[in-house]
Amino acid sequence: MHDIRLKGFKKYNRIDDILPNFLKEIQELPFETILTENSLKRIVASDILSPVNVPHFSRSAMDGFAIRSETTFGASPNSPKIFKLVGKLSACETSSIGISTKDVIQVATGSPIPPNADAVIKLENTKRLENQIEVYFPVTPGQNISKIGEDIEKGDLLLSKGHSIRPQDIPLLLECSINELKVIKKPKVAIFPTGSELVHPGSPPEIGKIIETNSYSIAALSEIYGAQPFRFDIVPDDLILLQKAIEKGKMYDIIVFSGGTSVGEYDLLPSVISSYQNGKMIAHGFAMRPGSPTAIGFIDSKPIFCLPGFPVATMISFEVFVGPTIRTMLGAKKLDIKPLLYAELSKNIPSELGRRDFVRVSLEIQENKIYATPTRLKGSSLISSLVKSDGIVEIPENVEGLEKGMIVPVRLFPIW
């Protein structure tokens, strides 16, 4: 059996034997400075500390009356305390006068606290009688006041290097007067679909021709992982044309081919790459399903990926190899952007020892429990298996199948 197998891949590499070392050779890209308001989904290039206190003045956290707290002690609905209303501030107004023990000043949410006042009593806990205010409840010192630096102190770490900007991070930065920030540049990904059997979408269907779709899915995934995709035209199975494509690809940060990676005679790509003086194939053929014909390497120290031609294998292989490479170039904390959850398997899933399986599953929620059911239909060529699924369950190399009822981690496809 072994010598027969030699006609296929000489060796199927384990992902964990190759990928971590491969990623160690990936350099983080330089930063660029952009406006905070345009920073959604970008990766922070260095720790961001607050240059200011927030709030930068003591302010009311309520609509109500600024008061000296000790004067309210003992107030109750049955025996209210009575104060004189000596002023009224809008949210942005500062008071020139202070208050005595008999006074209150009306404040709005956000009003600076007037001199001498140390608390705010809520509008709802008072009653107004012309120029007098009846106070029905006591307040404690500092109550309903946001103090200087209460939210953020000068020098506090706001966001750390590698964080990806979410909607809530933008108001935090702006509030701290950080109106621009350094983010890592988006890796530029050159995408080359290869194969003489490929035709463009929209071409008339002919026997033997396949519509080229991989460059579109690779572009969409690249974008989601935070890179900037560049789709190139179909490259036929031709030595010279493949070399020309590689030359073009070397102008980008990452080079991705799809197709041309199996052990058939028309699969030229890995040997073309190896033939380059500054090219090296790191591994060709992985113990994984789908995606086993994947090849990864470097040309002029740019990472180059040869993804298998089958649409599902292309996408899974992208998630395993290209996605983490993009994230490493971005210096991102999270290499996988698919949220992780745990689900109970509703069926047995068979697998082979020594190979990592990526099983597409659909999820269903019943009584606060999430159930995962494999949606793998017939083969790795069938893109519908990915379309019908909500996420991926990995079966590790040292496990021979998963059993119904087991709780397994699921990586979710994002929802929009």
Next chain:
Amino acid sequence: MHDIRLKGFKKYNRIDDILPNFLKEIQELPFETILTENSLKRIVASDILSPVNVPHFSRSAMDGFAIRSETTFGASPNSPKIFKLVGKLSACETSSIGISTKDVIQVATGSPIPPNADAVIKLENTKRLENQIEVYFPVTPGQNISKIGEDIEKGDLLLSKGHSIRPQDIPLLLECSINELKVIKKPKVAIFPTGSELVHPGSPPEIGKIIETNSYSIAALSEIYGAQPFRFDIVPDDLILLQKAIEKGKMYDIIVFSGGTSVGEYDLLPSVISSYQNGKMIAHGFAMRPGSPTAIGFIDSKPIFCLPGFPVATMISFEVFVGPTIRTMLGAKKLDIKPLLYAELSKNIPSELGRRDFVRVSLEIQENKIYATPTRLKGSSLISSLVKSDGIVEIPENVEGLEKGMIVPVRLFPIW
């Protein structure tokens, strides 16, 4: 107590008493036709059926030899069967000749199956001796062949109305010759920050002034929910200027104000809206924390939202009211884009009966279990509580606090 409360909100509405009926009044927007390659994250406007079979011809799923399966029965590594190699096809080549019981034709992955052949034997399970091929294993009829329509039959439902396009959906559509599709137009959201205390990001810090950040977080959230945001300048607390803003807002699909919604004297907005002939406030004041001063209504049948001014309350209130409105206009199946998972609480969380609490939690994974810890720090004004959290736990109105050890649903913030 009750008459004192009257100075605050007359009534705190329950979200479930108001929101479902409010959403019933929201109309789906019209569709537009776009290129499939540009459809990532858009919402499908009507069911999409396949106009073709995929594959549209029988093709090899392997690199190997096309063969008549019955001629391989009995082959084994110890007694291989021997065939004559009569041709060789590249992936896109069709064979003009058929094969006899003694022949094989070499095929590549994707090659159309030659006449008479009904299976493909993998390259790895054969050995070549000049023009002869030794076959070491039997194949069954149809083995390693992708049949016409095996993946998708003409008329199959590919994607249903309301589905949001993911990377894997794009190759599926292109493969089925669907190069453009109908998606629902993006709702246009007009965003007006209000409050005389507000200044633009980058303004010098003055006592009493607050940096306006809500329009930026609302814009980022709108984009994530699938809408197109339009940020307008700060509107001071002035009747005429608020009316002018509303007039501008009526040109958009959704109008969002932030600030100006509490019961303080400077909070004019809900009464301005009610004063319009075609304006109606549906509810003002909700039994929720944060976000209770939210007001929702319609003007000229356009939904209008007055979100509270505190940055966290703004964002939570957006998630509860504006997000589902955007998704309803889009006809999206999922009204919430935050993935759902379940986690074990690592701490008690107190809450009040009759109010829905939105608790910010951070997640930690330990031994295949996800733990949620509340990150609520000090108050609803503190945006850092949202920045430090991974998602939201809701405490329903009929529950008085959650206990450590309970398994609770968590809505995750997306990761990029």
